[in-house]
Amino acid sequence: DAKTTQPNSMESNEEEPVHLPCNHSTISGTDYIHWYRQLPSQGPEYVIHGLTSNVNNRMASLAIAEDRKSSTLILHRATLRDAAVYYCILTGPSSSNTGKLIFGQGTTLQVKP
Amino acid sequence: KAGVTQTPRYLIKTRGQQVTLSCSPISGHRSVSWYQQTPGQGLQFLFEYFSETQRNKGNFPGRFSGRQFSNSRSEMNVSTLELGDSALYLCASSLVGGAVSYEQYFGPGTRLTVT
Numbered sequence: 495d496a497k498t499t500q501p502n503s504m505e506s507n508e509e510e511p512v513h514l515p516c517n518h519s520t521i522s523g524t525d526y527i528h529w530y531r532q533l534p535s536q537g538p539e540y541v542i543h544g545l546t547s548n549v550n551n552r553m554a555s556l557a558i559a560e561d562r563k564s565s566t567l568i569l570h571r572a573t574l575r576d577a578a579v580y581y582c583i584l585t586g587p588s589s590s591n592t593g594k595l596i597f598g599q600g601t602t603l604q605v606k607p
Numbered sequence: 608k609a610g611v612t613q614t615p616r617y618l619i620k621t622r623g624q625q626v627t628l629s630c631s632p633i634s635g636h637r638s639v640s641w642y643q644q645t646p647g648q649g650l651q652f653l654f655e656y657f658s659e660t661q662r663n664k665g666n667f668p669g670r671f672s673g674r675q676f677s678n679s680r681s682e683m684n685v686s687t688l689e690l691g692d693s694a695l696y697l698c699a700s701s702l703v704g705g706a707v708s709y710e711q712y713f714g715p716g717t718r719l720t721v722t
Contacts, residue, residue: 528710537611537697537713538650581650594640594663595699595711597650 498582503602506572514567514601516582521562525586528595529556529567531578538581538597541567577605609634611700611714619720625686628717632679632700639681640711641673644695653696656681685719693721 499517506512518527528543542549542556544565549556555568569576581600612631620626632639641653652665656675673683679700685692695718699711 537699537716540710540712543710594652594655594665595642595650596652597642599649 498584498598500580500582500598500601502599503604505604505606506569506576508574508605508607509571512569512572512576512603512605514569514580514582514603515564516566517564518582518584519563521584522586523562525584527556527558527562527565528583528585529554530581530583530595530597531576532581532600533575533578541580572603572605574605574607577603579603611698611712613696613698613714613717615717616715617718617720619722620688621722622688622690624688625684626688626719627682627684628696628698628719630681630683630698630700630714632681632698633712636700636702636712637679638701638703639675639679640699640701641681641683642697642699643667644697644716645693650697653683688721690721692719694719 526543526545529541530538531541532538542551542554544556544558557566579600579602581597583595611633614629630639638657640655642650643653644650653667654661654673655663659675670686675681695716697713697716699713701709701711
């Protein structure tokens with residue numbers, strides 16, 4: 495399974511943009527890039543996913559490098575509710591990845607008021 | 608639409624006992640995956656069921672088993688509990704199964720404590 499590398503922790507100020515990086519240098523051409531986050535005392539929550547093009551939804555934006563070896567999750571205006579552990583996960587079409595998310599250690603985001 | 612529900616939310620068991628945890632997926636979702644979360648190992652995949660069939664299994668001993676019913680509800684069972692089985696057990700559902708390009712929706716988890 496392709497691996498991802500994320501910083502252990504990041505800090506941000508409230509109402510400022512946050513850029514959370516993820517390196518995935520061994521990504522294959524058919525791997526999707528998913529982001530989940532886990533707020534304290536809750537189950538993980540889907541944030542966004544993409545394959546090649548940048549993606550936007552109501553929660554965040556996903557910027558994917560042209561060579562696909564890295565991606566960045568962008569929270570446009572961080573709020574205190576965005577303090578969570580953010581996971582960058584690769585999923586591929588092989589049967590070994592069916593229904594399976596492989597979570598790394600993720601990035602713990604602190605948001606300061 | 609109601610989210611993923613898990614019962615019970617908290618459970619205390621004694622070493623050697625067995626336990627059954629239940630998960631009700633979002634209506635219409637046919638895939639259910641189970642994960643174990645511990646402070647030391649993080650989130651680890653246990654298994655995934657789709658249309659009552661186990662399609663994928665993580666690296667856990669045979670004491671961990673599961674099943675899925677025709678209404679997509681799922682149960683997982685842990686027999687002969689060990690202290691190391693103390694964890695948060697999370698269930699996730701998705702629409703058609705497979706984590707390739709479909710998001711998974713997680714429940715709040717069942718906190719199991721083994722004494």
